[in-house]
Amino acid sequence: MTISFDSIRHAYPERGEVLRGLSLAAKPGEIVCLLGPSGCGKTTLLRLAAGLEPLQAGRIALGGETIAEPGREVPPESRGVGFVFQDYALFPHLTVEDNVAFGLRFVPRGQRKWRIMDALARVGLEAYAQSWPHMLSGGQQQRVALARALAPRPAVLLLDEAFASLDARLREQVRDDTLHVLQESGIATLIVTHDAEEAMFMADRIALMNEGRIEQLGTPADLYLGPATRFVATFLGEVNRLPARLRDGKVETPIGAIALGNRLPASGLPREEGAPVEVLLRPEGLRVLGAPSLEPPAAAAEGGTLAEVEACRLLGATTLVHLAVPDGQGGLLHLHARLPPGTWLQRGEQVSVAMDAERAFVFPAEAP
Template identity: 55%
Template sequence: MHPQAAAAGAPALSLEGIGHAYDGVAAVIDVSLAIGAGEVVCLLGPSGCGKTTILRVAAGLERLQRGRVAIAGRTVAGDGIDRPPEERGVGLVFQDYALFPHLSVRENVAFGLRAMSAADRRARAVEVLQRVGLAGLAEAYPHTLSGGQQQRVALARALAPQPRVMLLDEPFSGLDTRLRDQVRDETLHVLKDTGTATLLVTHDPEEAMFMADRIAVMQAGRMEQLGAPADLYCAPANAFVAAFFGEVNRLHGVVGEGRVATPFGAVEAPRHLDGTAVDILIRPEAIRLSAPIESGAGPAGRVRVVAARMLGRSSLLHLAAEGGAAGALHLHARVPGRFLPAEGTILAATLDREQTFVFAREATV
């Protein structure tokens, strides 16, 4: 490693002004991020947004083009320095676990511990396998393991050298849904128990919210917003962030007197000038439905049930707004538990304003 001492209190991983391009096309544009010891940060975004490039630059698998990468205060890339991956003190787990088929589980885990004696390598491998719950399979071979077990072996191998930083690139995407939930829960607890700073790349917003202390939402090479999962979900910076965290009903309107009209009544739009064309994004769970009412009675916010489907823990209703120019407007509402009114039922509808967002129309993607 670089001879300078690690700075006291420095982030475990620091990315400063990272920029990267392929054949002249920008893939990452001025991204900065710091991760503390024991913190899990997710890079979240669609395919091609630059999140994997950032992880590869941090790992040393892509040569840094612009900016600086530091681990525990030591520069590992930038300022004329370019340390190879094996000198950065990082652990790597990818979607393809890349286990050696001719080596046992224990030998796979011990593979990167060449500086230790044979006895110490064996002891460390067994210790880490115990941590991930696979000590009983130490002498098994990868082809005999399930996908979830292979993922845990890859995690154990990455943890064995006691890295300061773990870099995970879509490590759960190859698992089926039920196994994925179990394995990522186990992985989160292992990472927290070891106190390892973690950067996780994913395209799955639910996975990011489950795993992360903070999420960096990426789009077209730029970081759109960085914050705690609850902050991004409840206070998105723009329409892209709001929509990326799940389905939204998207309405159009024009601001007048600081408000914009919807089928559920006016919504405040204090940050927008009168006359501004806006999109109103309404999460399905923000539409609150009451017991059926007779047509023509009740509040101005009325909807007609087009279809209702039970989705297990919640019910999804397809709705049409009642009356006027909005009569053809199709909306989705999500209601906890079982709520399956008959097709054609007229319901009263109100909005949870905390899950309703107004953005200038040119901000949508």
């Protein structure tokens, strides 16, 4: 079933309004990530969907049927909504099997055992049915919480920072396992996270929230490659900030000029010739050329800008290079570039750099 939110507003006495007319929908089988900084209203939206908070304004519908509007609330247990909390909320005095069974109180006893084992099998924990929560790792506890939420076969599943308490290496494995379970379940899923990488890994679509509103909604590629605002560009990943000016339909920066094309979110830019703007450039969009240790060789560096290597660090999948480039005003710009692993540049080495316009985004200059 599709879950939809229409013009949702919500306020707390101590914080003021945290949701400001938000509208969103998630279709069956779709994973939508609510991404954004702390306090932007992500968890509040989940709690409203689950019936843990009374709806103050707007409408929430499931499969076209209203489940919440001001003055009328379907009880949480009757909504068909599963919830995986950040701390998993497992009962320490119950076995894994009994924890999963807790959500099946209204299922006929004859079907209950089969539903429990089916849910545990989905998350690969059928062998741990008689274990106690304290005997499990953090990743296993998270999967028990997921099995408990899936066992009643909800129409919608809600996950609130479900991977936040896991260490980095375990988090990657548990996220991957969870993604496969959610895709197989075929139900609409809303996941709250403040981790952009996690959202891009998990989501079919991302709703990037800021101050109670959706700043941009789209696929991970939409947001990463075509950010509508400076906030979106910076939240989805690291950027280099380049001062620039508009001249003859181009954006001139210290490392070259780019044309204002369809790939550049140029709406809202000043129209005056020579007006200041800012270019945000992804590290992978800063091409490093012309060093003896790089391919293509130095001859391919024509038209680039001279830069000096300040540091070079291997990060596993990529090599991060710190570069100093003249800013055209007597100072230096400190930029980051990402190169394939195994590439190595020495500190003080002279290289040439150029921009990939597809990874460059133009916005009005920020006020001082």
